Amino acid sequence: MKQSLTFIPTLRETPADADVKSHQLLLRAGFIRQNTSGIYSFLPLGKRVLHKVETIVREEMDAINGVEVLMPAMQQAELWQETGRWYSYGPELMRLRDRHNREFALGATHEEVITSLLRDEIKSYKKLPLTLYQIQTKFRDEKRPRFGLLRGREFLMKDAYSFHATRESLDQTYEDMVRAYTNIFSRLGLNFRAVIADSGAIGGKDTHEFMVLSEIGEDTIAYSDESDFAANIEMAEVKVSYETPTEEIKEVQKVETPDQKTIEQVATFLNVEVQQCIKTLVFKVDEELVLVLSRGDHEVNDIKVKNVLQAKVVEFATEEEIQTILNCEVGSLGPVNLPDGVKVIADHAVAAIRNGICGANVAGFHLVNVNPERDFVVNQYEDLRFIMEGDPSPDGKGTILFAKGIEVGHVFKLGTTYSEPMNGTFLDNNGRSQPYIMGCYGIGISRVMAAVAEQFQDDKGFIWPSVVAPYDVHLVPVNMKDDAQVTLSDDLYKLLKTNRFDVLYDDRPERAGVKFADSDLIGLPIRITVGKKAVEGLVEVKIRKTGETFEWKNEEILDHLQ
Numbered sequence: 032m033k034q035s036l037t038f039i040p041t042l043r044e045t046p047a048d049a050d051v052k053s054h055q056l057l058l059r060a061g062f063i064r065q066n067t068s069g070i071y072s073f074l075p076l077g078k079r080v081l082h083k084v085e086t087i088v089r090e091e092m093d094a095i096n097g098v099e100v101l102m103p104a105m106q107q108a109e110l111w112q113e114t115g116r117w118y119s120y121g122p123e124l125m126r127l128r129d130r131h132n133r134e135f136a137l138g139a140t141h142e143e144v145i146t147s148l149l150r151d152e153i154k155s156y157k158k159l160p161l162t163l164y165q166i167q168t169k170f171r172d173e174k175r176p177r178f179g180l181l182r183g184r185e186f187l188m189k190d191a192y193s194f195h196a197t198r199e200s201l202d203q204t205y206e207d208m209v210r211a212y213t214n215i216f217s218r219l220g221l222n223f224r225a226v227i228a229d230s231g232a233i234g235g236k237d238t239h240e241f242m243v244l245s246e247i248g249e250d251t252i253a254y255s256d257e258s259d260f261a262a263n264i265e266m267a268e269v270k271v272s273y274e275t276p277t278e279e280i281k282e283v284q285k286v287e288t289p290d291q292k293t294i295e296q297v298a299t300f301l302n303v304e305v306q307q308c309i310k311t312l313v314f315k316v317d318e319e320l321v322l323v324l325s326r327g328d329h330e331v332n333d334i335k336v337k338n339v340l341q342a343k344v345v346e347f348a349t350e351e352e353i354q355t356i357l358n359c360e361v362g363s364l365g366p367v368n369l370p371d372g373v374k375v376i377a378d379h380a381v382a383a384i385r386n387g388i389c390g391a392n393v394a395g396f397h398l399v400n401v402n403p404e405r406d407f408v409v410n411q412y413e414d415l416r417f418i419m420e421g422d423p424s425p426d427g428k429g430t431i432l433f434a435k436g437i438e439v440g441h442v443f444k445l446g447t448t449y450s451e452p453m454n455g456t457f458l459d460n461n462g463r464s465q466p467y468i469m470g471c472y473g474i475g476i477s478r479v480m481a482a483v484a485e486q487f488q489d490d491k492g493f494i495w496p497s498v499v500a501p502y503d504v505h506l507v508p509v510n511m512k513d514d515a516q517v518t519l520s521d522d523l524y525k526l527l528k529t530n531r532f533d534v535l536y537d538d539r540p541e542r543a544g545v546k547f548a549d550s551d552l553i554g555l556p557i558r559i560t561v562g563k564k565a566v567e568g569l570v571e572v573k574i575r576k577t578g579e580t581f582e583w584k585n586e587e588i589l590d591h592l593q
């Protein structure tokens with residue numbers, strides 16, 4: 032592609048509103064532009080990267096017998112009402128009405144659509160298993176769209192759904208998917224971990240997230256330094272399973288205190304919905320406020336969760352106190368800037384409170400029955416939210432470290448969560464009607480692009496790995512007025528193209544400084560500079576990743592590059 036004919040609007044300055052490296056460079060190097068909050072256009076270079084990511088994903092999906100389809104982004108409300116998600120999904124689901132006043136959602140995910148599609152078509156176990164996938168634009172009205180493509184409101188996702196007659200069959204496909212995802216993220220050169228995860232709004236039980244380790248990640252993962260063990264520390268409450276508390280603790284439990292409050296009481300007290308209350312509870316401890324956080328509170332994620340369970344809970348803070356100190360309205364605790372002295376209680380306290388096994392004990396010195404070692408025994412592996420940095424790994428191998436992660440992929444065993452309410456059934460080999468057993472598997476294609484962009488760059492610009500680079504070679508004649516340079520560049524351009532290299536040919540009549548700065552920003556794997564030595568048939572080849580430069584004869588280039 033001749034650079035004079037394409038559209039690569041590079042910027043010299045870093046845009047003020049871009050807060051992470053990938054976002055800044057994607058804008059500066061002319062890969063994307065923001066239309067409005069969380070909504071982007073992909074410019075020619077960005078589109079090419081996206082396409083390459085998609086190709087890798089398609090290859091790996093096809094390799095495990097996934098079949099590509101394309102479902103509608105616009106989905107009738109009735110489907111979402113069948114599963115109840117129309118009511119439970121919340122404001123993240125973009126909703127609209129047609130001219131007849133019928134309600135629709137813009138697809139945030141496609142479990143309902145695909146289940147409705149298959150229930151009318153697949154009636155026998157003989158047609159199972161089946162794995163369908165699509166690569167499609169998704170819409171989610173994120174509370175805080177940010178970090179460019181990493182958290183958009185309109186973004187590209189690969190979502191796959193599998194249908195099975197038996198649990199074993201689902202287990203098999205799930206394993207295949209984990210392998211395919213591992214291949215995808217390895218091929219992309221990402222530093223990632225598959226982590227045990229929380230099943231969130233989609234529902235279901237067994238689930239793993241694929242996390243790219245990165246300082247700007249919004250999730251915190253606990254992983255072993257010596258084994259594959261890794262978990263998202265924000266595990267859902269539903270995964271908690273407590274063993275009977277020890278005898279000694281039962282004693283403590285019996286000590287009823289008048290101020291012990293249930294979560295409903297707290298909710299009434301704070302005048303908020305229980306749902307919201309579960310998200311963020313506020314207590315007052317020793318004249319200080321203590322926030323009790325549940326999963327999903329990304330805004331406060333970067334504050335290290337402190338184990339302050341020994342704290343003495345004096346009383347619940349009053350609504351006014353909370354509002355004054357946090358400078359925000361209760362019930363919309365939104366982006367919270369924690370003032371000095373406000374501590375954070377580990378979120379397992381919430382789980383414990385919710386499960387009715389503890390309460391704020393006014394008389395005692397600690398919250399009753401929340402400390403796993405001290406108060407009760409936790410089933411190994413079941414409640415991973417208790418893990419702290421430096422703990423022994425639950426699999427007995429190595430020590431736990433914490434890291435920030437960007438969730439790039441997510442695989443779920445859904446079971447019959449969707450097929451049951453939607454009557455998605457087939458006849459099994461005994462002629463009995465059974466709901467499909469399902470799995471679902473997502474990859475944020477545009478988020479992956481940003482995660483790669485975040486990882487592969489230096490202070491000059493991108494260092495695209497060749498598998499996703501928008502072009503393989505940047506061909507840069509220094510002076511377009513020099514006939515020898517232009518002739519040699521034209522020849523090289525043709526030669527490389529006929530040998531299947533993707534070449535970006537900077538044929539613009541710009542100053543050398545501008546061309547080199549743009550070339551560094553764009554960051555293609557190989558740059559061929561055609562300068563003064565063109566008359567001798569010599570060019571300079573620079574490997575972006577290592578910075579190595581070579582002087583090669585024009586006719587040697589193909590041999591070297593292949």
Ligand code: ATP
Nearest residue numbers: 180181182183186188438439440441473474475478
């Ligand atoms: P997050 O926890 O970051 O909000 P999620 O758990 O809601 O993500 P899933 O429902 O698991 O997301 O969707 C599958 C994949 O889609 C995610 O693993 C992620 O890669 C991608 N994704 C989700 N939300 C966004 C978004 N707002 N912008 C870009 N990609 C996204």
Ligand code: MG
Nearest residue numbers: 123171173231
């Ligand atoms: Mg989300």
Ligand code: MG
Nearest residue numbers: 231240438441
């Ligand atoms: Mg998530």
Ligand code: MG
Nearest residue numbers: 231240438441
């Ligand atoms: Mg997820």
